[in-house]
Amino acid sequence: MGPSHPATHGTVKMVLDLDGERVIKADVQVGYLHRGFEKECETGYYYQNIPYTDRLNYSSPMLNNVGYCLAVEKLMDLRTPPRCDFIRVIAGEISRMSDHYLCIGAMALEIAAMTPFLYVIEARELMCDLLDALCGARVTTNYIRIGGVLADLPEGFDSFATGRLDSSLRLLDDADKLLTENPVFRERLEGTGHLAPEALIAHGVTGPLLRAGGVPYDVRRVQPYLVYGELDFDVPVGERSDNYDRYLVRLEELRQSRRMIAQCFEKIPAGPVNSDDPRVRWPRKGKVFGRMEELIDQFKLVTEGGLVPPGEVYHAIEGANGELGFYLVSDGTGKPFKCRCRAPSFSNMSALEKMITGGMLADVVPTFDLINMIGGECDR
Amino acid sequence: MSAAEEQKTPAAAPPEPSALLQKVIARLGPLIMEHCSFRGDDRIHVARENILEAARVLRDSPELGFDLLLDLTCVDYFGQPDDFEHAREIWDRSHNLIRKSAEWRHRVNMPARGDDPRFAMVYHLVSTRLLHRLRVKCRVPEDDPTIASLSALWAGANWLERETFDLYGIRFNGHPDLRRIYLYDEFVGHPLRKDYAKHDEQPIQPYTGPGAQEPRRPH
Numbered sequence: 001m002g003p004s005h006p007a008t009h010g011t012v013k014m015v016l017d018l019d020g021e022r023v024i025k026a027d028v029q030v031g032y033l034h035r036g037f038e039k040e041c042e043t044g045y046y047y048q049n050i051p052y053t054d055r056l057n058y059s060s061p062m063l064n065n066v067g068y069c070l071a072v073e074k075l076m077d078l079r080t081p082p083r084c085d086f087i088r089v090i091a092g093e094i095s096r097m098s099d100h101y102l103c104i105g106a107m108a109l110e111i112a113a114m115t116p117f118l119y120v121i122e123a124r125e126l127m128c129d130l131l132d133a134l135c136g137a138r139v140t141t142n143y144i145r146i147g148g149v150l151a152d153l154p155e156g157f158d159s160f161a162t163g164r165l166d167s168s169l170r171l172l173d174d175a176d177k178l179l180t181e182n183p184v185f186r187e188r189l190e191g192t193g194h195l196a197p198e199a200l201i202a203h204g205v206t207g208p209l210l211r212a213g214g215v216p217y218d219v220r221r222v223q224p225y226l227v228y229g230e231l232d233f234d235v236p237v238g239e240r241s242d243n244y245d246r247y248l249v250r251l252e253e254l255r256q257s258r259r260m261i262a263q264c265f266e267k268i269p270a271g272p273v274n275s276d277d278p279r280v281r282w283p284r285k286g287k288v289f290g291r292m293e294e295l296i297d298q299f300k301l302v303t304e305g306g307l308v309p310p311g312e313v314y315h316a317i318e319g320a321n322g323e324l325g326f327y328l329v330s331d332g333t334g335k336p337f338k339c340r341c342r343a344p345s346f347s348n349m350s351a352l353e354k355m356i357t358g359g360m361l362a363d364v365v366p367t368f369d370l371i372n373m374i375g376g377e378c379d380r
Numbered sequence: 381m382s383a384a385e386e387q388k389t390p391a392a393a394p395p396e397p398s399a400l401l402q403k404v405i406a407r408l409g410p411l412i413m414e415h416c417s418f419r420g421d422d423r424i425h426v427a428r429e430n431i432l433e434a435a436r437v438l439r440d441s442p443e444l445g446f447d448l449l450l451d452l453t454c455v456d457y458f459g460q461p462d463d464f465e466h467a468r469e470i471w472d473r474s475h476n477l478i479r480k481s482a483e484w485r486h487r488v489n490m491p492a493r494g495d496d497p498r499f500a501m502v503y504h505l506v507s508t509r510l511l512h513r514l515r516v517k518c519r520v521p522e523d524d525p526t527i528a529s530l531s532a533l534w535a536g537a538n539w540l541e542r543e544t545f546d547l548y549g550i551r552f553n554g555h556p557d558l559r560r561i562y563l564y565d566e567f568v569g570h571p572l573r574k575d576y577a578k579h580d581e582q583p584i585q586p587y588t589g590p591g592a593q594e595p596r597r598p599h
Contacts, residue, residue, distance in 0.1 A: 031562035038547075039571055043578055074419050201448050201508060204536030215508055217448075222511045310464035311418050314504055314515060316450075327502065329455055331464055342451040342504070350539035379562060 001364065003032050008368055009106050010375040012349070014356075021361045026353045030346070033375035041339035045305030046072050047146055047280075049339065054140045056341060057377040059102045060320040062095035062131070064377075065144035070225060071315035071326035072146050075308055080275050084148050085226045086268040091134060091143060092226075092317075093257040093264075094161075097168070098127035099320035099372070100250045100257075107247070107369035108179060111188050116175035123168035123175075130164055133157060146306065147281060148274030158265040165258055172254060180251070189244040193355045193367030197241055203354070204347035207322025208253060209371065212238035212245040219318040230267065231260050243363075246370040280306045305334025312338075319344050321372050345371070345378035398422055400512050407441050408434055423515040431501070431518050432528040438505060438514070439533055446505035446514060449530065452540040454520075454548040455500045458574035497521035499550060503530070520550060529555040547572040 001014040011032035017025035037056065041049045053068040054061040066088050073080065080088075105120035128138040133154055135143035143150045154160075179185050195203075197213035210217055218235045220228040236252035238245030274281060282301055283294035310332040316325035322344025329338040348371050355371075356364045397405060401415050401422050411434045414425040426434045438446045499520040506513045520527050529552035530537040541552045542561040549570035552558060560567065566585050569576050586592075 029561075034562040036571060039578055077419065199535070202535040204449050204451075204534065204540075206448075206450075210508075217508045223513075312423075312464070313419050313421055314451075314513075316513075323450065325451060325504070327451065327453065327504065329464070337464075338455050340451070340453045340502075346539065346543075347450075347536050350536055354535075 008365070009110070010373050010378075012368075012373060012375070012378075014352075014364065014368075016356075016361070016364070018361060023356050023359055023361060023364065026357050028349060028352050030349060030373075030375075031379050033379040035376075035380070037341065037380040038339055041336055043335065045334045046308060046336060047305060049336070050144065050146075051140065051142045053341075054142055055376050056343065056380065057099070057319065057321070057324075057345070057374045058139055059374055060095040060099035061139060061141045062091040062143060063099075063317065063319050063324060065141060066092050066226075067315065067317040067319065067324045068326050069144045069146050070317060071313060071328050072308065074313045074315045075311060075328055075330055076146075076277075076279060076306070077309075078147055078275060078277055078280065080147060081272050082227070082269050083152075083271045084273045084275070086264050087149050087153060087273060088144060089226050089228065089231075090153075090161075090261055090264045090268075091131075091141075091149075093261050094127055094130050094134075095141075096320045097165075097254055097257045098124050098131070100254050101127065101168070101172070103320075103370065103372040104175070104247065104250055107366055108175070108185075110365050110369055111185070113179060113182075113185065116178045119171045119175040119178075123171040126164040126168040126171075130161055133160060145274070145280075147277055152273045161261065162265070165261060169255070169258055172251070176251060180248075186244060188363075189242070189247060189366055191240075191242050191244075192359060192363040193243045193246075193370065194241055195351060195355050199354060200241070200351060203351035205322065205351050206347070207319065207344050208246055208249045209322070209348055209351075211236065212249045213241035214239055219316050219323055223316070225315075225317060227264070227267075228260075231263050233260050243366050243370050250370075307332065307334055308336075314342075316342070321345055321374070321377075322348060341377075341380060343377040343380060345373045346380075349373050349378055400514065403443055404438070404514065407444060408437055411437075421515060422513070423517060425517050425519070428518055428520055428527055431516075432530070432533075434516065435503070435530055435533055438516070443510075445507040445509050448506045448508050449503065449534040449536055449540075450506050450513075451502075451504040452530070452537055452544060453502050454544050454550055454572075455502060456548065456572065456574045457496065457498060457500060499525060499548065501527055501544075501550065525549055526551045526553055528553050531555055546570070549573065 001016060003011045003013045013029040015027040016023050037052055040052055050065055050068060053064040056064045101120050101124035105117045109117035131141055132138050135141045135150055197215050200210050200213050206217060214237050216235050216237050221235050233256045236249050238249050282298050287294040288298050308330045310330050312329040314325055314327045316323050324344055325342035327340040328336050331337040352371060355367050397415060398417050404424060405412060411426055411430045412424045413427055416423055438444050497519040501518045501520055503516040527550060529541055531541060539561060541555055542559060544550050545558055546560040546562050547570055568582060
């Protein structure tokens with residue numbers, strides 16, 4: 001199956017040994033989208049690597065931006081203003097919703113449910129509109145900066161976002177009514193792709209897949225970063241660790257994300273969105289053109305990058321598919337010595353072989369889709 | 381005061397290990413060569429021969445319970461003295477100087493290369509029950525880049541070790557299926573090593589897929 005199969009989104013090859021329609025042996029081969037992300041990062045300044053992170057998980061690019069910038073800020077011991085943290089949470093949750101919509105929609109399409117796909121993808125379009133309003137791009141956002149964000153929320157963004165989010169959730173409700181209690185759909189999903197929670201943990205699986213197995217491991221809850229500690233949200237967990245629970249967990253996470261965004265709009269304080277730390281912020285243009293010191297400062301920041309103290313950190317955030325971590329090693333210059341991305345898709349894909357072995361060939365498709373393997377992130 | 385004089389000032393006494401590190405030290409004892417905390421990340425260093433034993437203890441002890449292997453990777457400290465510990469000491473001491481005058485940043489010289497082996501394996505562990513994190517580092521020499529595989533303890537280590545083998549050329553003893561995962565088998569070298577330049581080119585491989593035997597159409 002693959003690398004370009006009509007029932008799989010993303011390029012991945014699965015070499016399956018079949019006995020009739022039963023899979024007896026599976027070999028999952030990834031790497032078709034390997035672009036050398038880590039090698040590329042080692043040759044660019046810290047701030048130049050942010051656009052590369054967009055291309056890791058291209059269905060939730062904001063979360064990658066946030067994860068990378070938080071790791072660099074942890075290395076520099078830099079604090080961002082509270083308004084910036086709220087904006088990052090809003091942007092990240094919108095991005096997470098977009099990712100979950102895509103996952104549910106594509107899964108429905110590939111098991112031949114065309115109508116819910118159209119509803120859910122329209123909902124995703126609304127999320128893309130919001131990202132567009134934030135940063136002018138729908139997929140390659142490049143919105144989060146080290147020590148801040150590109151720009152403050154646009155005028156009237158909260159009412160615009162509320163309208164879009166509500167209509168997207170109405171579309172989701174429609175798809176929910178078509179799918180969740182549909183006997184054909186349930187028969188395809190219930191009991192398929194089962195893997196015990198112990199095996200999931202042993203494979204390093206995180207995110208909705210692990211929570212569907214009943215393990216309430218969510219980085220937003222267990223190690224709150226940004227302002228997640230102040231927000232009120234539930235971590236949905238499943239019981240049976242099968243495809244149906246994975247679908248339900250994603251469905252519920254969408255509604256929780258909506259709840260979080262609403263709370264953020266209530267609580268967001270006024271104030272600056274960017275840190276004024278001179279190690280990362282460029283001086284104001286008026287001063288750059290008129291004064292020598294600021295000119296030198298800007299020149300140094302651009303040509304040497306912000307200098308980052310030597311050391312190494314690992315910072316994890318909850319990505320759309322699981323724990324997204326960045327492990328940075330700095331040698332004290334403006335370029336990372338090593339920039340490692342702990343991609344959730346990669347570990348999740350390593351468990352696919354166990355999930356599909358022993359099942360039917362047709363069950364490979366929903367199992368693979370609910371893992372939501374994103375080639376850019378898995379193959380880096 | 382020059383940078384050389386700055387370097388001579390004695391380093392401050394090492395701080396008290398964190399609560400998690402104290403538990404790890406009590407359990408692992410002499411297996412730990414070195415430990416430190418930086419920005420809230422706890423880290424221990426283990427000798428290459430002991431990695432399997434240390435990993436087993438970390439996973440199975442009830443008060444540690446590191447059941448999830450998050451990440452496994454390698455760092456190539458090619459030509460670097462240590463894990464940038466010394467560089468950070470110098471940085472901390474000369475930080476005020478650098479702040480005052482920017483040209484000082486060029487005088488923060490790196491010390492000469494030490495005897496530490498070239499590669500460092502890095503393992504990130506987390507406990508889904510106790511919710512703490514630990515980084516385990518383990519040095520691997522250049523002339524014998526082998527280390528015990530952890531795929532018997534964590535099934536997820538299988539792919540991660542294949543990736544590390546692919547990109548760094550570390551060989552894992554006891555790995556069930558050590559193949560390249562991203563790159564093709566004919567690839568020469570290991571691209572994430574520091575001595576593999578970004579623009580290095582690879583020999584062109586003949587096409588062997590469907591239709592390879594058919595005559596090529598003229599352009």
